Amino acid sequence: MNLSIVIPLLNEEESLNELHQWIVAVMTTNSYSYELIFIDDGSTDSSWQKIQLLATTNPNVKGIRFLHNYGKSQALHAGFAKAQGEVIITMDADLQDSPEEIPELYNMIMGKGLDLVSGWKKKRYDSVIAKNMPSKLFNWAARKTSGVKLHDFNCGLKAYKNTVVKNIEVSGEMHRYIPVLAKNAGFANIGEKVVVHQARKYGSTKFGMERFINGFLDLITIWFISRFGKRPMHLFGALGVLMFIIGLFAATYIGFIKLYKLYNHEPTILVTDNPWFYIALTTMIIGTQLFLAGFLGEIILRTKNNEERYKISESL
Incomplete structure (x- = not known):
């Protein structure tokens, strides 16, 4: 035909x-x-x-x-x-x-x-x-x-x-x-x-x-x-790792400053009063969520079934 x-x-x-x-x-x-x-x-x-x-x-x-x-x-x-x-x-x-x-x-x-x-x-x-x-x-x-x-x-x-x-x-x-x-x-x-x-x-x-x-x-x-579409981890995983690393560096910076001031007997503030603490916490949480989103995307991609998207009433 x-x-x-x-x-x-x-x-x-x-x-x-x-x-x-x-x-x-x-x-x-x-x-x-x-x-x-x-x-x-x-x-x-x-x-x-x-x-x-x-x-x-x-x-x-x-x-x-x-x-x-x-x-x-x-x-x-x-x-x-x-x-x-x-x-x-x-x-x-x-x-x-x-x-x-x-x-x-x-x-x-x-x-x-x-x-x-x-x-x-x-x-x-x-x-x-x-x-x-x-x-x-x-x-x-x-x-x-x-x-x-x-x-x-x-x-x-x-x-x-x-x-x-x-x-x-x-x-x-x-x-x-x-x-x-x-x-x-x-x-x-x-x-x-x-x-x-x-x-x-x-x-x-x-x-x-x-x-x-x-x-x-x-x-x-x-x-x-x-x-x-065939590799969601490449996007979400990369972004997640990047965000987590930023948070990790921020947390390391907070810890280093805290130890430095304690070692030199300088007055310190509570960790929770340092704005870097919230930056570190937020970015690490977001990074973890993005990484998990990529991981779940990979699982869904490998286990998805072809679902019916329409129903036919009659056919000639």
Whole structure:
């Protein structure tokens, strides 16, 4: 099978028929063998009924329905697990991503040997203040932090080799950072393609300004996981030892001054009246806690089980 097209959605009943027809036209024109996987992330409208109807008329259509809204990352995770194509395409269901881009994305993966190709919505039809400016700031921070030189991390239109999606773990709200996850997994051959961004035709966006706040928090998380996710002791242990050594030096200094004054019969104060005593006590306690945090992190990392992050109600 050439292509698996994975489409997460939430309350997109108005766009599904048009999107399906558009994708089928592109697949037919290019003679691709394909599967079209819709993941209904807990829609409250008739989206799932539309998917069921499409599946009865087109055997290439498959569907997954979540019990309730778990988020785009979980939807993509379920879609990736089901996908069987040589190349996996992800796109949004709101008709803002054009299926006409799929052939070139496919050729960039199969012809140029890229592991992943990310879309770049160079010209956007979103609000400048509400989306464009925050998005540019977010993408700049993501490039600097991750080292992945993409212009548009948020673009839902991407193409992957099958081996990439089968070897990365998309959880939480990490769908923005799949290229970073892929790079960390050893798939560093990442390309970018300018894609057409279209104005939303039906309904309204499901993402508010909070997605940028969450995005920056996730960026910090993925930076930490990239650097220390497999070796938390390297961070917490190092900081703990450093803090403990500072406290130990402070305590040694207090003891030395105390003994020196006693030896020379000079007046002394109580150890607890010396501010260095509290510096020593605090830093040694913090150092011990940080070291234990690293130790516990190592234990958790070695004993964790893969927990179920979503529940599927129906599957086609």
